[in-house]
Amino acid sequence: MSIVDRLAAARGERPADLILRGGRLVNVISGEIYPTDIVIHDRHVVALGDGYSGEQEVDLLGKFVAPGLIDAHVHIESSLVTPPEFARAVLPHGVTTVITDPHEIANVLGLEGMRYMLERAKHGQLNMFVMASSCVPATDMETSGARLEAEDLAPLANHPWVLGLAELMNYPGVALGDEGMLDKIALFGDKVLDGHAPAMSGKLLNAYVAAGVESEHECTTVAEAREKLRLGLTVFIREGSTTRNLKPLLPLVRPENHSAICFCTDDRIPADLIDQGSIDYMIRVAIAAGVDPMMAIRMGSYNTARHFRLKKYGALAPGKYADLVVVSDLRDFVPEQVYRGGVLVARAGEMIGERPPARRLDLRSTVNIRASSLDFRVKAVAEMIRVIGTIPHQVVTEHRLERAKIVDGFAVSDVERDILKFAMIERHRASGNLGLGFVKGFGLRRGAIAGTVAHDHHNLAVIGADDESMKTAVAAIVEMGGGLVIADGDSVLARMPLPVAGLMSELPIEEARRQYDQMIQAARALGNQMSDPFIVMSFMGLEVIPKLKLTDLGLVDVETFKLVELFV
């Protein structure tokens, strides 16, 4: 198979591999929908039109054929499964290409982590492109598993699957001309530069964009998105599991600006991927809200391919890859058939074919903690303590001052007032670093929850009603080599191993989803009322989002960007 064969098939001089007859093409290039046969050979669309014959011919009975969908920005690690399993979740939803930032695993394993993701995607059924993670670690007020400077990223700059530099989260650094950030931008200057600048505005935003940033997925209001779009940023509208910006941002979308807007999911948990979907879900919501289907489909395919200069993706025309979805009703937009590279990979929401055997990949251990020597006691040196206050459905927190519950000279969890002890244990280098604090909102009456998913450093976070439960949970995680645990006293109530960097399960996504649901149930039994306490906990250590957070180095006042004492 080669270009020579494809041209022969395009000329009609040899039968094509496959002809999709009788469909109505959603031509995202010309903006028209019309009946045409689609001629596919050697993974590519080779022709549109009549008079061809194929080895295989499929009658689409008047259904609509749209390009395979593209997710402009997603952290696959948030699905809690590895790329092949993530692929099996999104392909039935019509997503055939993703642009991923392997930011979570890069914080744990550095380049080795990024290479793991690339290796796992190889020969898979999903087209996975990578943006090189730009901010590892997020700040110097944490200990991550790796530090990536421009010279470390250099080997990725000409990798065929690496499209550019991932979300530049150190937005003050970029706008202020931080040398390390500018070095990274220079390294990827002729590639694509993704942004991340929540609520940035005015002069600082101008500087951020002037540095070369090309996109933004953190907009939450139309006014914010409009300012950014006018400054030349492509707006990626995001609909993650927690960050749901689609409906608020849809009023931004207009015929005259929609070519500068794309769709992305950023972070989605298994249940949402399976039950709700991905980019297909966003297209459905947009159409239901009144967006023209052509525009909605473009934002989920063509616009993203253009933004990332992926010339063989995102549209159906000769020379493009035959990645496509078939839907009966453009308004429902439920993918009934999904082709990737001219091969039917999913039908009626289910993958076709067995899982391929996993490629063998060895990763080093990423949970390096001497559990026996941990001491969670907090010696009381004053009466008042800082407490991280959770806010429902937000990742920002309150910075509260509360009277400590002091027993025998030590500050302890106070379940009556829902002020629970919170520890962040460095897990990459066995440094013994241990950050201790208190958090309000988790509602545990007893026991502890713990996990190695804690953005972005992914140290081991544990919240508990008593020190024994916390130690039990930590020991269980160490034994598993990473994962999520719920413990009560000396008993482990539930566990979910995440052996891949402490972030991802090796199970099929359906099983991972069941395990995860059980973890949430078990937390509920201990008194937690959140829809997902593990996600909430995972953001309590992210010291770039206000107001008060806990890293392995201690409490961070994000507003002053400084480490602060627990007692005040």
Place this chain on the structure above:
Amino acid sequence: MSIVDRLAAARGERPADLILRGGRLVNVISGEIYPTDIVIHDRHVVALGDGYSGEQEVDLLGKFVAPGLIDAHVHIESSLVTPPEFARAVLPHGVTTVITDPHEIANVLGLEGMRYMLERAKHGQLNMFVMASSCVPATDMETSGARLEAEDLAPLANHPWVLGLAELMNYPGVALGDEGMLDKIALFGDKVLDGHAPAMSGKLLNAYVAAGVESEHECTTVAEAREKLRLGLTVFIREGSTTRNLKPLLPLVRPENHSAICFCTDDRIPADLIDQGSIDYMIRVAIAAGVDPMMAIRMGSYNTARHFRLKKYGALAPGKYADLVVVSDLRDFVPEQVYRGGVLVARAGEMIGERPPARRLDLRSTVNIRASSLDFRVKAVAEMIRVIGTIPHQVVTEHRLERAKIVDGFAVSDVERDILKFAMIERHRASGNLGLGFVKGFGLRRGAIAGTVAHDHHNLAVIGADDESMKTAVAAIVEMGGGLVIADGDSVLARMPLPVAGLMSELPIEEARRQYDQMIQAARALGNQMSDPFIVMSFMGLEVIPKLKLTDLGLVDVETFKLVELFV
């Protein structure tokens, strides 16, 4: 000056070089027009918005500010002047960037010719990007000055000013999978591939596009353009001096497809560039015909930059180059001020500032003919001859059969029936090759016209009423080292030296234009009634355009793609 300075200016922490205040920005990204200050520093736009101060501040008094215009496809050689003079012609018209195919000089001088164009553009005021000429020579039925295969073009593939592969004119070769063409396409596979496939349709067109071609500038009808656009080709609407496709194609343009349409000029003579303009002219004509100004401006700037993946061009936003035009009335669209890289380069249709001193560049002689040994006599071997029949305002010709005027056993020009002798003299290698034929339509009652501009091989073409005039004209051209001549008997009536490859003058474009006008006047005095006999003659040797053409190897029947005898 560096990115660090630019970011400081964007943050407002230092005065910017220049602030354009009080204008209305044509924001081609968001599709909006609104008042905003434009902050410029170190060649770039660094900010849009209020509260900045500048070393220099200009009040635009409510005028409109649009991005600098971009010509998607132009052969600069057709302006008959070198790149710096071409720049002085188009910059006052708001064209700040061109994508050029140095196809004419490449046929004469190969890579050396392309390098000449790049060198001549260096440090100039016009942004000139190059597409590597893909079809040198056009066919094997001619002798050109160079032959460029994939391996010859390889040094250009990573040149920072080379964006891809120029118009793939050997469209049957591409569609049929010619190995040499596919080698070139593979070499530039991750760059931009320009097309050229006049009237191609159906299966062959599908194959041509499937090979990777991305654009088309040869459309003459809406139906043709619609078929090509649907297959994924970006349509470059062309308005050259002879090929005027704009008005016929405007009905194609719709809000939902215009982002796949760009404007180009292809070939424009000096008079048209000076009097009419370039892309600005196309924008004016489009708006006058009812196209929304935003769409018209996008087709002349932003769309082209996106097509060629020029991320710092074609829009005004932080991080882009400060190339812009100021107009008082969006519907008139007459550029009053033109900035390139933040510097005012033209005002009220005139360049600001003197010509910079020319960079010294030595090119080898390109007119290698032993004039004394030429023999234009045509021994009559039959009564009927093939005659090339010109058609007004077209580059295609008739393939006529006429009775020859025979004198003393030789076929000669017949001024009464307007059948004139036509010779094509190989001029690159002194091979002595001489193609002889007859042409109808030039109307010379006496004398001869000759020139070294003859697409695409650019051999020396001469048409005359008698052999002596033809010899005089050829000798004068040899003496000048290339150019255009009109002779009568042993007298040279008018001459225009084109010392650069026999294609370009070294004079200022205004003087070149006057010389050229005088040449046309002189031809008229001899009986020619065409608006431009030199352009018409220059296409009489182009053996890839039907029906009958003459190269240095003889007459070519383009429909059978074979050399044929003069006598039948």
